[in-house]
Structure formats: structure tokens, C-alpha cells
Amino acid sequence: MAPNSTILSSLKLAMILVLAAWICMWILRPTQLWKKSWHVAEDRANATILGDYGLNVVVFCFPVLAVATLGYTYLHLCVSKGRLSRQRISLMTNFSSPLIISRPVGILSGLELLFAAVFVLFLVWTYYSNVSGDFKKMPPYKPLQLNRWQLKMMRMGVRIGSLSEACLALLLLPILRGMAVFRIVGIQFEASVRYHMWIGNAMILLSVLHGITIMSVWAVKRSFLEEITKWQRTGRVYIAGAIALVTGVIIWLTSLPPVRRKQFKLFYLAHHLYMVFILFFLLHAGAGHFYLVIAGVLLFALDKILRVMQSRRETCLISACVLPCKAVELTLPKHPSMKYTPTSSIFIKIPAISKFQWHPFSIISSSNMDDDRFSVLVKCQGQWTNALFDMVNSMADAGSGNMNSLCVAVEGPYGPATFPHQRYDSLVLVAGGSGITPFLSILQDAASRNGNISKYPTKIQLIYVVKRLQDLSMLTPISPLLINQSGELGHLKLKIFVTQEEGTTTIVREMFNDLPQVKTIVMDRNSSVNIMARPEGLLWKATITMLSFLTFLASLVCLSHIFIHQGKKSSESKYPSWVNDLLVLCSFVIATSSCSVATVLLRWRKSANNVQLLSRKYTESAEMHYSRQLKGALEEHEINFGRRPNLIDILSELSAEIEESKVGVFVCGPYSMRESVATFCRAYLQKSNGGDSKQKCHFNYHSVNFSL
Structure with missing residues (x-):
């Protein structure tokens, strides 16, 4: 039964009003009106x-x-409602279509550009309001042993630091996984990661400017060492700020693309210094400033706790398949009630390879087709993935069927509440290399329609670009769907481009038959396997979010009344400022611990109903997975050798073939591929908005990027 639309509208209105109030508070905060009113409110x-x-x-x-x-x-109610109405697509297309296509900044939509501009204007406004107010009320500078310009520089430096607080308030929100708040507006984790990067770059830049400005004044006064090593009883602790700044710079340097790609382990370990950064930020700025950013920190802590609890229960592989293109398909068990949407991803840790590293992979199966398992496809592109390939390949060569020794910890799945491919009449999927993996789940999901054609696109065109012929084995998991195409998949047309090899094969069946055989190993029939733990539901996440707030507030009030006597100003001077900071930290620990205990109790209650599943049915279906015969050959499928596709020309031809309809264009591949597709969609939209009557289609651009 669909939820009442009145409830959804009320929730949406409430979110808008609360968010608008929070934004207005940040805008008014640097004004004199706010400061005067705030002092009265505090009293x-x-x-x-x-x-x-x-x-x-x-x-x-x-x-x-x-x-x-x-x-x-x-989101919980929207999942049961199904999908977004098609009437809203044209409006969303205008805002989400590419507007700026440039390598330094990437592909930006109009909405992203608007929000970025508004945030920059907010930072400028905040800085101007604070500095102008400080200059108008300049205190006597002789008692401070500073001349006038030094005092101005100090105030300017302090206000630059306040801008980094605004960045820190937003920094952790884009990288929430299970508790991702950006899902509310349809932005997924893999897409929002770049917002985290942008905000992080801005925060480090402002923090460095903040530190340089203040330390330059100390250097001129020749009191640098004295000031930076001082631990003040009240006010800002400078040495804590210096430690936080150095920690932030280390995190930033190790997250630069060259370091992150070549030394992922260093990047991963260095990022765990965020705990040191946040702790010393609290000690430096004080509890009064930490309240501005604690909401994001609390949500991130809850998200981390839920992920750790889910991943503590390890499972084993049902089967593993070694593909000729040096890729491995891993199949793992899941609870039948665990559903996920196409393009969802999971994070995997294999302790036999590394006890600390987690790596994201897109799910290639559909929960509508396989209710007790899911699969991921891992392409060798680094040290960790090569170690996995060597391990599985050696098992296959040795004829070992004991997969129980290969334990796997899983986080996720993470994906959209409702995937947008169901909104469109037609789909165009453009993939390069390992970028095909998220689209495999779309095709699997479309094939599971069970006769319900109205909910799915009627036409799908897949454009797949690879370097070598053997790379086409990435399509092996869906080869039965491609060859034995029937009405359940609708009208599917495949265009393959092999760029670095020549060939004569023009029939898809012959192409797959010419590929080397897939090596498959399955779990021992006589063994049993634990189902992976399910992630917590959305309603439970809503519950612990509010529980954490109430617990934090109650703990802070109680601890403050116990250790600090309110209403007695003389008594407050007896306590150093770090006492308040410690009370905030203790309240934070109490809040997160209470949510952890509540989640453990919930999981313990659920686990009483879970039993170990025998592997027999897994084994039988795994052995049959690649034993299907490929019959028939569709002449519509097209194979091209020795050339790259001209994506703009292909999409232009497609627009002439397709009748008036809404077309979703999804692309996953290198930047040059995404750039070509985005350029076409932008040009096509501009022609449509310009009143060109020949433009019958509405192309909506979607980039699916999993490089974190």
C-alpha cells in the first residue's frame, strides 16, 4: 500500500523549513543584531x-x-512508493544537466554551480561582516602589546579561521555511507565524495591562511615559540591549533590524486588522523565553536558505528569465477529480505589480504533475480586487487573447492533509494573498461521485470569500449541476456568497440565462444555459510539519530550542572576552559555509546531468528551459472575493431532514430568519455530550450563514477 502523499509532503515541508532556519542562522550569525540577541538569549x-x-x-x-x-x-516511505514521477523529469533535466565541462573542475551541473557560488558568497559575507565589526570596535592595542596593524592582522587571521569552521560543519556530511543525508536529494555516496574533496580543500586553505596570518604577527613580535607552545588556562589553546593544522595538512597531502592512486594504503591510514584533527580542533576553538560542527561529527560517528557492527560478522564466498581479462567475479550469500537498487555498491575487506583496507565495488546482480546472493566483479587495477586475483586463480588452478578459508567482511550495500532508470522510456548506457560493472546490475534488473513493461524502459542501447578482445569477458555475467535476448529485457542493442586490436568476428555468439574458458570454483557442498549481516533500516537510523541528540543534550546538561555551577560567574573562573571541552567530549562518548548499545541489542534480537544456511543450493546454482548454452545471434549487435567511437555522432544518430521520449544517458568510464557524453547532452538541451522543433527527445545526463 502506497504511503499517504500528505505525509510525504508534510515531511518534505518540515525538512525545508528546518533547513532554511539553520541556513538563516548561519547568515545572521556574523551580524551585530545576532550577536546582541544571542547574548541576551544566553543570559x-x-x-x-x-x-x-x-x-x-x-x-x-x-x-x-x-x-x-x-x-x-x-526515504523509507519513498522506497515503498516506488519511483519519481515522470512529470518532474524535464524540470530536473534543466538543473542537473552539465553546464561547465572543464578538466580542472570536472563536469558541473547548473545546480552544483549555483550552490558553490552561494557558498562562496556566504564565506565572503561572513568574513566581511566579522572583520568590519571588529575594526569598528577595535580595543586599545597598547595593553595588548600590539601596534594597530598587528592587531588588525590578528583579527583578520581569527576571522579567516572562523570560515574554516563553516567548512568543517559540512565536511563530513558528503561521505556518510549508510546514513547518507544527500540521498534525500538523490545524490549518492560516490557522487558526493567530490563535494567532500572541494570542502576539504577550502578548509585546509583557510586553515593555513589562518595559521600563517597569526604566526606572522608572532614572528614580527619575536614571540613565536612562546605563543605557540603556550597552553592557556582560558581562551584558545594555540598549541592545540598548531597540532590540528599540521594534522589537517598531512591528511590533505596524502589525499592528493597521485598519492591516493599509487599509495592507497598510506591515504587510507592517514585519513584516520581525522580523530586527532577533530579532538585538537575542540581544544583549540573551544566548546562554543565546536557546537557549530558537532552535528556532522555525530552523524559520522553513528555511521561509522553501524558500519563496524555490520562488518564484524564475516561471511565466506559461495563461488568465485576467474575471467580471461584478469578479473574475478565473487558471489556472496545474503538474506532474502535484503534488497538493493541497481548501481548499488559494497565495501569489501578480505583479512587474508589486508586486515585494514576496505575497497568499494559495484554490485552486478539484481536482488529481484537472486534473492539469496549477490555478485561483484573485481578488475585487477592495484596491489590489493592483484593479490585477490592471484589467490583465487591459484585455488582454481589447484582444483581447490574449499572457499571457506577465504573469509570476507562486507559493508553495505549503498545505493539510491529508487534508481532513476525506471523514469525513462529509453536508456543509453556508455561504459569503458571496468566501467561496465554498474550497468550489469541495470540490465539484470531490467530483465527481472516479470512482464511489468510499464515500469521499465522499452529500449536500451549499450555502448561498450574496451582495449582488447579479452576485455569483453567482463560481459560474461550477462552473456545469456545478450545472446538469448527475449521480451523480458525489452529491445536491447549492443555496440562494442575494441580499440587496440583487429578482428573479423561480427557475431556476438562467436565472439563469446572464442574467448578463453572461465575458471570457476565453488564452496564445498558439505560446509555451511553465515549470511552477511544486513545494514540497519532507515527507520532505525532515524531513531538513533534523534536518540543521539537527546542523549548528548541530557548528558551535557547533567555533567555541566555537576561540575560547573551555573549562574555563579565567580565559580566559572575557577575552571579552565578545557573542562568545558572535556564535558562536551564525555557527552559525545555517552551519546554514541548509548546508540551502540541500542543497536547491539537490536542486532542480537534479529540474530535469534537467523540460522546458518546450508550451501547445497548455493553450490548447485553456482555450478550452473556459466553452464548455459549461448544459442542464436542477434544481428543488431555491432562489433567494431581498431577504432574509438565518436560518441557525439552516435548519440546524434540515436536522437534521430528515437521518437519523442525521455532518454536517460548513463556513462561510467574515463573523463574523456564522460566529457564527450556531457558535451552532447549540454548542446542538445540548449537546442531544445532554444525552441528547435526538431529536438523531440529529452536527454538526461547521469555520471556513474566509482573512483573514490
Whole structure:
């Protein structure tokens, strides 16, 4: 039964109002009107049980957590509702279509550019308002042992640091996985990672400018060492700020693309210094400033806790297939009730290879077709993936069927609540190399329609570009769908481009028959396997989000009343400022621990109903997986050798063939491929908006990028 649309509308309106209030608070915060009103509000709050610290938590932390709670509830209802209405596609196309295509910044939509411009304007406004207010109320500089320009430089440096707080408030939100708040607006984890990169670059730049400006004044005064090693009793602790700055720079340097791609382990380990960075930011800025960013930190901590709990229960592989293109297909068991959408991804850790490294892979199967298993396809592109290939290949060569020794920890799956391919009349899938993997799940899902044609695209065109002929074995998991094509997949047309080899094969069946055989190993028939733990549901995520806020607020109020006597200003001077910081940290630990205990109890209750599944049915189906006979050959499928595709020409021809319809264009591959497709979609949309009557189709661009 579909949820009441009134409830969805109410949730959406509530999210918009709360988010608008939070944004208005940030805009008004640097103004004199806000500062005067805030001091009055704090004085009044001190006369209540909340105190000024409770007021800070409610005003700065609650809105973000409230939006997250409402958002998870909204997504839960939307999943049961099904899909987005097609009437909204044309409006979304205008905002989400590529607007700027440039290698330094990538492919930006109009909406992304708008939000980036608004955020930059907000930073400029905040800095101008704070600095102008400081200059108008310049304190006497002689008692501070600073001349006038030094005092101005100090104030400017401090206000630059306040801009990095705004960046830190948003920094962790884009990289939430299971508790991803960006899913509310249809932005997935793999797409939002670049927002984390942009915000992180801005934060480090502002933090470095903040540190250089202030330390340059100390250097001129010849008091650099004295100031930077001082641990003040009250106010900002400079040495803590220096440690936080150095830690942030280390994280930033190790996350640069050359380091991240060649030394992923270094990048991964260095990123765990975020705990040091956040701790010393708290000690440097103080509890009053930490309240501004704690909502994102709390959500990130909850997300991390849920992921750790899910991954603690390891499972074993059902089967593994070694493909000729030096890729491995891994099949793992899952609970039948665990559903996922096309292009979903999981994070995998194999302790036999590394006890710490997690790697993301897109799921190539459909939960509508396989309710008790799922598969991922791993292409050898680095040290970890090569180690996995060598391990599985050696098992296959030795004829070993004991897969139980290869334990796997899994996080996820992570994906859209409802995938947008169901909105369109036609689909165009453009893939290069290993970029085919997310599209395999789309084709599997489309093949599971079970006669319900109205919910799925009627036409699908797959354009696949590879370097060598053997790379086409990446299509092996869906080869029965490609060869034995029937009505369940609709009208599928495949265009293959092999760029670095020449060949004469023009029939898809012959092409697959000419490829080397796939080596398959399966689990021992007499063994049993644990089902991977399911991720927590959206309603539980909404529950623990609000629970964490209430627990944090209650803990902070209680601890502050115990250790700091409110209403007595003289008593506050007895306590150093780090006492407040410690109380915030303790409240944070209590809040996250209470949510951890609640989640453990929930999982323990669920696990009582779970039993180990015998492997027999897994084994039998795994052995049959690649034993299907490829019958028939569709002449529509096209194979090209020795040349690259001109994607703009291909898409232009396609627009002339397709009747008036809504077309979803999905691309996953190198930047040059995404650039060509984005250029076509942008040009086509401009012609349509210009009133060209010949433009009958609506092309909506989607980039599926899994390079984190």
C-alpha cells in the first residue's frame, strides 16, 4: 500500500523549513543584531536548566539532526512508493544537466554551480561582516602589546579561521555511507565524495591562511615559540591549533590524486588522523565553536558505528569465477529480505589480504533475480586487487573447492533509494573498461521485470569500449541476456568497440565462444555459510539519530550542572576552559555509546531468528551459472575493431532514430568519455530550450563514477 502523499509532503515541508532556519542562522550569525540577541538569549538560558551550552546544542546541532531524522523517514516511505514521477523529469533535466565541462573542475551541473557560488558568497559575507565589526570596535592595542596593524592582522587571521569552521560543519556530511543525508536529494555516496574533496580543500586553505596570518604577527613580535607552545588556562589553546593544522595538512597531502592512486594504503591510514584533527580542533576553538560542527561529527560517528557492527560478522564466498581479462567475479550469500537498487555498491575487506583496507565495488546482480546472493566483479587495477586475483586463480588452478578459508567482511550495500532508470522510456548506457560493472546490475534488473513493461524502459542501447578482445569477458555475467535476448529485457542493442586490436568476428555468439574458458570454483557442498549481516533500516537510523541528540543534550546538561555551577560567574573562573571541552567530549562518548548499545541489542534480537544456511543450493546454482548454452545471434549487435567511437555522432544518430521520449544517458568510464557524453547532452538541451522543433527527445545526463 502506497504511503499517504500528505505525509510525504508534510515531511518534505518540515525538512525545508528546518533547513532554511539553520541556513538563516548561519547568515545572521556574523551580524551585530545576532550577536546582541544571542547574548541576551544566553543570559536567559543560564536561568533555566538548559544553560547556555544547552542553548548552543539546540540552536546549532538540532536542525541538522532533525533534517536527517525527517529525511530517513521520508526515504523509507519513498522506497515503498516506488519511483519519481515522470512529470518532474524535464524540470530536473534543466538543473542537473552539465553546464561547465572543464578538466580542472570536472563536469558541473547548473545546480552544483549555483550552490558553490552561494557558498562562496556566504564565506565572503561572513568574513566581511566579522572583520568590519571588529575594526569598528577595535580595543586599545597598547595593553595588548600590539601596534594597530598587528592587531588588525590578528583579527583578520581569527576571522579567516572562523570560515574554516563553516567548512568543517559540512565536511563530513558528503561521505556518510549508510546514513547518507544527500540521498534525500538523490545524490549518492560516490557522487558526493567530490563535494567532500572541494570542502576539504577550502578548509585546509583557510586553515593555513589562518595559521600563517597569526604566526606572522608572532614572528614580527619575536614571540613565536612562546605563543605557540603556550597552553592557556582560558581562551584558545594555540598549541592545540598548531597540532590540528599540521594534522589537517598531512591528511590533505596524502589525499592528493597521485598519492591516493599509487599509495592507497598510506591515504587510507592517514585519513584516520581525522580523530586527532577533530579532538585538537575542540581544544583549540573551544566548546562554543565546536557546537557549530558537532552535528556532522555525530552523524559520522553513528555511521561509522553501524558500519563496524555490520562488518564484524564475516561471511565466506559461495563461488568465485576467474575471467580471461584478469578479473574475478565473487558471489556472496545474503538474506532474502535484503534488497538493493541497481548501481548499488559494497565495501569489501578480505583479512587474508589486508586486515585494514576496505575497497568499494559495484554490485552486478539484481536482488529481484537472486534473492539469496549477490555478485561483484573485481578488475585487477592495484596491489590489493592483484593479490585477490592471484589467490583465487591459484585455488582454481589447484582444483581447490574449499572457499571457506577465504573469509570476507562486507559493508553495505549503498545505493539510491529508487534508481532513476525506471523514469525513462529509453536508456543509453556508455561504459569503458571496468566501467561496465554498474550497468550489469541495470540490465539484470531490467530483465527481472516479470512482464511489468510499464515500469521499465522499452529500449536500451549499450555502448561498450574496451582495449582488447579479452576485455569483453567482463560481459560474461550477462552473456545469456545478450545472446538469448527475449521480451523480458525489452529491445536491447549492443555496440562494442575494441580499440587496440583487429578482428573479423561480427557475431556476438562467436565472439563469446572464442574467448578463453572461465575458471570457476565453488564452496564445498558439505560446509555451511553465515549470511552477511544486513545494514540497519532507515527507520532505525532515524531513531538513533534523534536518540543521539537527546542523549548528548541530557548528558551535557547533567555533567555541566555537576561540575560547573551555573549562574555563579565567580565559580566559572575557577575552571579552565578545557573542562568545558572535556564535558562536551564525555557527552559525545555517552551519546554514541548509548546508540551502540541500542543497536547491539537490536542486532542480537534479529540474530535469534537467523540460522546458518546450508550451501547445497548455493553450490548447485553456482555450478550452473556459466553452464548455459549461448544459442542464436542477434544481428543488431555491432562489433567494431581498431577504432574509438565518436560518441557525439552516435548519440546524434540515436536522437534521430528515437521518437519523442525521455532518454536517460548513463556513462561510467574515463573523463574523456564522460566529457564527450556531457558535451552532447549540454548542446542538445540548449537546442531544445532554444525552441528547435526538431529536438523531440529529452536527454538526461547521469555520471556513474566509482573512483573514490
